[in-house]
Amino acid sequence: MRHQIHDLLAPLPGTARQIHSFHFGPQPSHRKIYIQASLHADEMPGMLVAWHLKQRLTELEAAGRLHSEIVLVPIANPVGLEQMLMDVPLGRYELESGQNFNRWFVDLSEEVGNEIEGKLGDDPQHNLQLIRSCLRDALARQSADTQLQSQRLILQRLACDADMVLDLHCDFEAVAHLYTTPEAWPQVEPLARYIGAEASLLATDSGGQSFDECFTLLWWQLKERFGEHFDIPPGSFSVTVELRGQGDVNHPLASIDCQALIDYLIHYGAIAGEPAPLPDLPYPATPLAGVEPVTTPVGGLLVFAALPGEYLEAGQLIAEIIDPIIDRVTPVHCSAAGLMYARSLRRMATAGMVIAHVAGAEAYRSGYLLSP
Numbered sequence: 001m002r003h004q005i006h007d008l009l010a011p012l013p014g015t016a017r018q019i020h021s022f023h024f025g026p027q028p029s030h031r032k033i034y035i036q037a038s039l040h041a042d043e044m045p046g047m048l049v050a051w052h053l054k055q056r057l058t059e060l061e062a063a064g065r066l067h068s069e070i071v072l073v074p075i076a077n078p079v080g081l082e083q084m085l086m087d088v089p090l091g092r093y094e095l096e097s098g099q100n101f102n103r104w105f106v107d108l109s110e111e112v113g114n115e116i117e118g119k120l121g122d123d124p125q126h127n128l129q130l131i132r133s134c135l136r137d138a139l140a141r142q143s144a145d146t147q148l149q150s151q152r153l154i155l156q157r158l159a160c161d162a163d164m165v166l167d168l169h170c171d172f173e174a175v176a177h178l179y180t181t182p183e184a185w186p187q188v189e190p191l192a193r194y195i196g197a198e199a200s201l202l203a204t205d206s207g208g209q210s211f212d213e214c215f216t217l218l219w220w221q222l223k224e225r226f227g228e229h230f231d232i233p234p235g236s237f238s239v240t241v242e243l244r245g246q247g248d249v250n251h252p253l254a255s256i257d258c259q260a261l262i263d264y265l266i267h268y269g270a271i272a273g274e275p276a277p278l279p280d281l282p283y284p285a286t287p288l289a290g291v292e293p294v295t296t297p298v299g300g301l302l303v304f305a306a307l308p309g310e311y312l313e314a315g316q317l318i319a320e321i322i323d324p325i326i327d328r329v330t331p332v333h334c335s336a337a338g339l340m341y342a343r344s345l346r347r348m349a350t351a352g353m354v355i356a357h358v359a360g361a362e363a364y365r366s367g368y369l370l371s372p
């Protein structure tokens, strides 16, 4: 295992933060896996899974079982991790800019596209290596003005040439679920089975230039631009894995999730061994554009009637919103049938607030598909 330390831009004299990456397995290797945790710094289940994984990968490396390089970043967001306000961790948005830590990774598809023009050939492997090398160079040329930008750049540089990128997150109160692209779904489906994903939400471009999409979108856009004349392989696929809710930080779950990731890496061929039998897929993949963010029209005490993981019929009751002054009880229902995979942690709702997410089978939304 090789431990690398990457310095973030220091915004003030006398301050310092770093990203620590742990590199297992052969290097160079013909395949690279990148796994990071807690990019939203108030989402801890992934960090505990990453720590379990660190121990297991150390053993597997010593046993000579790693076929691919596996890069692990257990703390992807030291900036957000330190944002604590009056006993409340605030790890989703940077306080300085208000920006979501998992948005606005740099889009280099046009720059890389211009760079490779005239250099592509008939061999997809040549094209893959060419694009990767141009992407590494383009990222190396990028400079950061702020600590947030430098954090994003370090993560993007570490992951840009990986074949597989796993970004470990969680929701507020939720069952295990994941986000990926329709193009990657055949490769991701075994992961959904091992991890027990009760919803798998597919979108090619959900609009926020999030960490997972900054890799897949580049290859997708290059294919759109050059695919008619050249074979552009999908050089990278990525998955945002949502390991249940914020409170689900315990060793039994983390050890199950760690084993699921190892089973998937064995199945993928990155770790030597006999793949564990594939469990059933709990729920078919559905379009991200079919997710209903269920909102409440009024504010009040939020009393849920439905649990994460429940399959709801169209029009089924999700919660009641109670105004204890005028004794008004407002029921909130979902519109379409689907699996309620996540709900809010708050119990005092404000008017217009999203209280739950239901994965429906039919796409009906378009444009920006993520939460803020």
Ligand SMILES: [Zn+2]
Pocket (backbone or CB within 6 Å): 040, 043, 102, 169, 170
């Ligand atoms: Zn997250």
